[in-house]
Each structure stands twice: as structure tokens, then as C-alpha cells.
Amino acid sequence: MNTNKKALFAQTMDQHKGIVYKIVNSYCQNQDDRQDLAQEILTTMWLAYDNYNKDYKFSTWMYRIALNVAISYYRKDSKREDKANANEQCIVHIADFSAQDDKSEDVKQLYEFIGKLDKLNKAIMLLYLEDEPHQSIAKSLGISKTNVATRIGRIKETLKNQFEKQGA
């Protein structure tokens, strides 16, 4: 990959790295896993960047790759001591979500809610919160627009019920 491309990737990544943060915090429960998954997402994107088609929005391409990596992410022993990571040089550093005080209560609740969803609904929810149209969500997931609408409707209902329960 030439220097121009490297620089372009670095610049674009810098603008969209928040996506990685949202995905790892939605898909992983502990900090080690978040760190590990973030590294896997970034390296996968870097290795796939040569095939990036500029006809598509970078954020859409990035979401697709990041979600695919997150969904297929599997750690045999999530409790293992992170010996491998300790020896590897750290490509990415993610701030510990639980230690961040600048997150609003709404956002914390939202992450908690997303954390309880299954892998597919997590992906739908993340894309929905990014204001992606149903058609685009359907295309990224490879499912029908109707299916997306149905699932979003159900997620909304679950969220409403959860808030009602909390309020009661």
C-alpha cells in the first residue's frame, strides 16, 4: 500500500474511529475483550482497505466490516489472562467505559439495553441509532426491509416496556 493510501486511511479512520468504540462497547462485556475486538476490527479494516469501493460511504463500509468482525468474534476462554496481548504491541487503546464519567445517564442506559439484545438486534440497533434508513440497514445485513422494520418495532416495544418497568 502506498504512502498516500496509508495517510488517507489514517485520516479517514481518525474521523470514524468512534464507530469502533460504539461497537466494542455494545458487543463485549469486559475491557480485555473490547481491546482485543477493537484491534481485530481495525486490522481487518486495514487489510481490507485495498478493496474499499469509494462509491460507498466509508462509514457504511466500516460498519459492515466492524459488525461482521464483532459478530464472528470468538474467544475460547474469555477469562484467560491476557498474556498474548501483554506480549503484543498495542495498536489501539480503548478507554475503560465503566470508568468514564462524561457519559450521560441516557447513554449508559442505552448501552445497557443494547448489551441485552442478541447479536443481530444489536447490529440493527446500532445502525438505527446512526440514522441509517431501513433500506441501508437491510442492505448491510442482507435481510429484507420489512424484516428490519419488524425488528425495529419490536426493539422499540421492548425498550418502552423496560422504561415503564423502571418507572413503576
Added chain:
Amino acid sequence: MNLDNFKNTWQQQNSLNESAITINQSLLSETKVNTQMKELNNMKWARIIESVVFFFIIVLLGQYIAKNVSVSAPVISALILAVFAIIGLAGNIGQIVHISNIDYAKPISQLQKDIYRLCSHKLQLTKLLLMSAPFYMAYVFIGFDVLFEIDLFAHLEQHIVWFYSVSSLLLLIVTTYVLAKLNYTNIKAPWVKRTVAFIVGERLVTMAQFINNIDSTGS
């Protein structure tokens, strides 16, 4: 508050999210391979080695058939086993092609199905082995011919032939049922889940559940 109200709050967090993540760009740009790529590469080499083994089995069985051309039980057995070996080889070649086509930019349902197909290789091999179970006498006939140069079938009494035929038929019915059920679409059935987890591991069960979920029409 409903989900739509949350959208604004979520998007307002973008700048905070960006500051919560730091990337070492120079290290990243030196990356040539990552865990998933390594895993895919290992899979590819494993499939290549298996293909070589299947190829040798086919060659050996082919030589055996060529040497003993006749309508005898050992030759027919060799033919049956050669068919299974060819299926195995074709499956392995298919896997190598699939590995080369893995693209993380594909729609999620498509990529997850591709990865499931790769990860279920051990399950497919077990299925192939199970498929050959009703033809277990083929191994015995060839074994006797190669080791002792005896055509066992010619020495079998009629009632023994019937016993083996009926047991093979029963095995065929059982294995056909089991093989048809050992599919991701049936992962909800506890015995299918346990069998898949036992043969391949929990990862495949999780992937099967995901694909099942994505395939469901939301009804």
C-alpha cells in the same frame, strides 16, 4: 423516553467516543495479518493437507480397482469407498475456494453463512464418515482381500448376508435421519445442539443460532 429520542443523545456522543479511542497508526500500517486471517490461513493449509490425503486414497483405490477389474464384492466396495473419497476431496476443494472468497465487507448474513460453512467443516467430515457407516461391510471386504486375499462375500452364508443387508438398511435409515437433522436450521433441538457442540464446539452452535435468527422472517 423512546428510541427516537435516544438518537440525538447517541449522535451527540460522537466526539466523546472519538476521544476515547487512540490508534497507533504506524503499528497498524505495518500489520500484514491478524488473528482472523491467521485462522483462515491455518484452515486453508489444513484443507490442502486433507485434500492430499483424499487424493492418495482415491489413487490407491483406483489402482486396486484397475488391478482387480471384476464384479466382485471387494471391487464394488472399493468403488463405493472411492465415491466417498471423491466427495471428501470435492468438499475440501470447495472449502479452499470458500476461504479465498471470505470478504468482511459482504452483507452480514452472507459473510456469517460463509464463516459457518468454513467452521462446520469438521461436522461435514463427520457426516461423510457417518454416511459411509451403512456401507461398513465395504471396509471388511477390502480388508480381507488386501490382507488375506480372501473374497469374504463368497464365503458368507445366505442368512449372514441377509443379516448384514438388513443391518445396513437400518443404519441407512438412521444415518439419513441424523444427517438430515444435523443442520443449523434444527439447532433449537437440544440433541442437535449437543451433538454439534460435541463434534465442533460451542462456537458453531452460536453461529448456527445467529444464522437461524437472521433467516427467520421476523414472524
